[in-house]
Amino acid sequence: MLKIATNHKHSKGRVFSWLSLLYGFSMGLFIPVFPGVMKSVLHTEENVSLFYLFLAVIMFVSAISSTIILRKLKRTLVAEACFVVWAISFVLLIFSTHVQTLAICAGIINWIKILLIISIALFVRDFSNKNDLGKEEGIFYKFNNIGYLIGPILGGYIGTKLGSSYVFTASAAVSMVAFMYFYHQHVVQKQTVLAEIPSQPKINIIANTKEYFSDTDRIKAYINAIMLVLWFSFKNLYVPLYILLSGFYENTTGLVLSLGILPFIFLEVKVGEYADKYGLRLPMSTGFFIMGLSLLGVFISPYPILNFAMIIMGNIGAALVEPLAEYYAMEHIPKDREDRLYGIYRTSDPVAYFLTAGIGAVTLLFVPFNWLFLVFGSVLITTAFLNIRLLKDN
Numbered sequence: 001m002l003k004i005a006t007n008h009k010h011s012k013g014r015v016f017s018w019l020s021l022l023y024g025f026s027m028g029l030f031i032p033v034f035p036g037v038m039k040s041v042l043h044t045e046e047n048v049s050l051f052y053l054f055l056a057v058i059m060f061v062s063a064i065s066s067t068i069i070l071r072k073l074k075r076t077l078v079a080e081a082c083f084v085v086w087a088i089s090f091v092l093l094i095f096s097t098h099v100q101t102l103a104i105c106a107g108i109i110n111w112i113k114i115l116l117i118i119s120i121a122l123f124v125r126d127f128s129n130k131n132d133l134g135k136e137e138g139i140f141y142k143f144n145n146i147g148y149l150i151g152p153i154l155g156g157y158i159g160t161k162l163g164s165s166y167v168f169t170a171s172a173a174v175s176m177v178a179f180m181y182f183y184h185q186h187v188v189q190k191q192t193v194l195a196e197i198p199s200q201p202k203i204n205i206i207a208n209t210k211e212y213f214s215d216t217d218r219i220k221a222y223i224n225a226i227m228l229v230l231w232f233s234f235k236n237l238y239v240p241l242y243i244l245l246s247g248f249y250e251n252t253t254g255l256v257l258s259l260g261i262l263p264f265i266f267l268e269v270k271v272g273e274y275a276d277k278y279g280l281r282l283p284m285s286t287g288f289f290i291m292g293l294s295l296l297g298v299f300i301s302p303y304p305i306l307n308f309a310m311i312i313m314g315n316i317g318a319a320l321v322e323p324l325a326e327y328y329a330m331e332h333i334p335k336d337r338e339d340r341l342y343g344i345y346r347t348s349d350p351v352a353y354f355l356t357a358g359i360g361a362v363t364l365l366f367v368p369f370n371w372l373f374l375v376f377g378s379v380l381i382t383t384a385f386l387n388i389r390l391l392k393d394n
Contacts, residue, residue, distance in 0.1 A: 015185050016123040017143040019079075022178035023116055024144040028151015029171045030090070032254040033159035034106075035240040037093075041102050045241055046364050051103070052237055052357035058107045059350030062114040067208055067343035070118065076182075079119045083179035086112045090172035094165040118346050121326065122338060139272075141323050145264035148257075156254015211337075212344040220390060221329035222348050224284060227383040228325050229352030231291050231318050234376050235260070238360060238369075239311055245369060246304040256308050260315040267319040275324050281391040283320040288384035290317025295377030299370060 038048045069078060089108040096102040121140070159167045212218055240253045271283050294314030298307040329345045356376075363375050 015182070016120055017140055019123075019178060019182055020120055020140055020144040021147040022174055022181065023120065024147025025151045026086070026090075026147070026171045026174040026178065027113065028148040028257075029155035029158075029167055029174065030109075030151075031236050032152045032156040032240060032250050032257060033164045033167045035237055036159075036244060036250060037164050038102070038106075039241065039244075041097065041099060045369060046361055048237070048241070049357045049361035049364065051099075051106075052233075053354055053361070054103060055106060055110045056350045056354035056357060059110050059114045059353060060347055062111040063118070063343050063347040063350060064205060065343075066115055066118045066346065067205055067340055069115070070122070070343065071339050075119055075122065078115060079123075080179055080183055082112045082116045082119070083175050083182070086116070087172040087175035087179070090168045090175065093168045114346060114349060117349070118343060121346075122342060139269055141268045142265055145261045145268070149261040149265065150258070152254040152257035152261075154254070156249075156251040156257075159250035159254070161251075208340045209344055212341045215332055217332040218329060218341075218345070221325065221332065222345060224321070224328065224383070224387070225325045225345065225348035226352045226355070227288060227380065228318065228321050229349050230356055230376065231314070231380065233353045233356040234295075234360075234372075235311070235315075237356060238372055242369065243304075243308070248304070252308075256312060260312045263316040263319040264322060267316070268323045271320055272323045272327065275327055279392065280324050280328055281387065284324055284391060285384045285387040287317040287320030288380050288387060290314060290320070292317075292377045292380030292382075292384060295373045295380065299373035299377065 035048065038051055039045070042048050042051055086109060089105050089112070093102075093105040093109070096105050154170070155167050158170060213222075235257070239256065240250075243253045243256060244250075274283060291314045294310045294317070297310045301307050301310070329342075333341045333345070359375060359379075360372055363372055
C-alpha cells in the first residue's frame with residue numbers, strides 16, 4: 001500500500017486531528033453517565049465489573065478483526081460507516097433498560113470504538129513525517145483530549161439536569177457531525193493512497209500475531225499500552241462509581257474527568273518532541289510512577305475532595321505516557337506491515353479493559369471498594385520500575 005507523509009499543519013493532515021477531536025467529544029459526553037446507567041441496570045459494582053469483562057471481549061474481537069477489515073475495505077469507508085453505526089447505537093441505548101439490550105448496544109458501541117481508534121491512528125501515521133512521529137502523535141492526542149475535556153463537563157451537566165437519554169442523544173449528534181465532516185473532505189477522497197486498497201494476499205491472523213510478538217520492542221510497547229489503558233479504564237469505570245458512592249452526582253464526575261484532561265493538552269506535544277530527541281525511558285517510567293502514587297494516595301486519604309484532586313493530578317503521569325506508548329509501537333512496525341500488525345497492537349486496549357474488570361471483580365469479592373485504589377496503584381508503580389530497567393534512551 002502506497003504511503004504519503006505530510007505534517008499536521010498541512011490541511012490534509014489536519015482533517016484527522018479534527019476528526020479525533022469529534023470522536024473524543026462524542027465519547028467524552030458518554031463517559032460520566034454510562035457507569036451509573038450500568039449500575040442502575042445491573043445493581044452492584046461486582047456485576048458492573050463482570051459486564052465490563054464482556055465489553056472487553058467484544059473490543060478484543062474488534063481489534064483482531066480489524067486486521068481483516070482494514071485490508072479488505074477502504075479505510076475511509078470503514079471510518080464513515082463506523083460513525084453512522086455509532087450514532088444509531090447511542091440512540092438505541094436510550095431504550096436499553098434490560099441486560100440484553102444494554103449488552104447489544106454497549107457491545108456495538110465498543111466494537112466501533114476500537115475500529116475508529118485504529119482507523120484514525122493509521123491515518124495520522126500516513127500523514128506524519130518519520131522524524132516527527134512523536135510530535136505528530138502528541139498533536140493527534142492533544143486534539144483528541146480537547147474533545148475529552150469538553151465532553152465530560154457537558155455530559156455530566158446534562159446527565160444531572162436532564163437525564164442520561166439526553167446525553168446519549170448528544171453523543172449520537174456529535175457522531176453524525178463527525179461523519180458529515182469527514183464525508184465532505186473531498187481532498188481525502190481524492191487521495192488514492194487512502195481511498196483505494198489494491199488486492200491483498202490471504203490474511204492469517206495467527207501468523208500476524210506471531211510476527212508482532214517476535215520483536216522484543218513490540219512486546220514492550222504492548223505491555224506499556226496495556227498498563228496505560230489500565231489507568232484509563234480504571235478512571236472511566238471505577239472513578240465515576242467512587243464519586244457516586246461518595247455522595248456526589250454526574251456533574252461532579254464530568255468535572256473531575258474533564259479537569260484530568262488538561263495535563264494531556266498541555267504536555268503531550270512537548271513529551272512527543274522530547275521522545276524524538278532523547279528517548280522514552282524517563283517520561284514513561286515517571287508517568288507510571290505518578291499514576292500509581294496518585295491511586296495509593298486516594299486509598300490512604302479519607303477526604304473525597306482531596307482524592308478527586310489526586311485523581312486529576314494522576315493524569316499528569318498519563319500525559320507523559322500516552323503519546324509515547326503508540327510512538328514506541330509505531331517505531332517498530334514497518335509501514336508496509338501496519339495493516340497487519342497495528343490491529344494486533346490495539347488488542348492491548350481490550351486486554352487492559354479485561355484485566356481492569358477482572359481484577360476489580362475479584363478484589364470486590366474480598367475487600368471494600370476503596371481497596372481497588374491500592375491494588376491498581378501497586379500495579380502501575382511496578383510498571384514504572386520495570387520501565388526503568390527495561391527501556392533505553394536514545
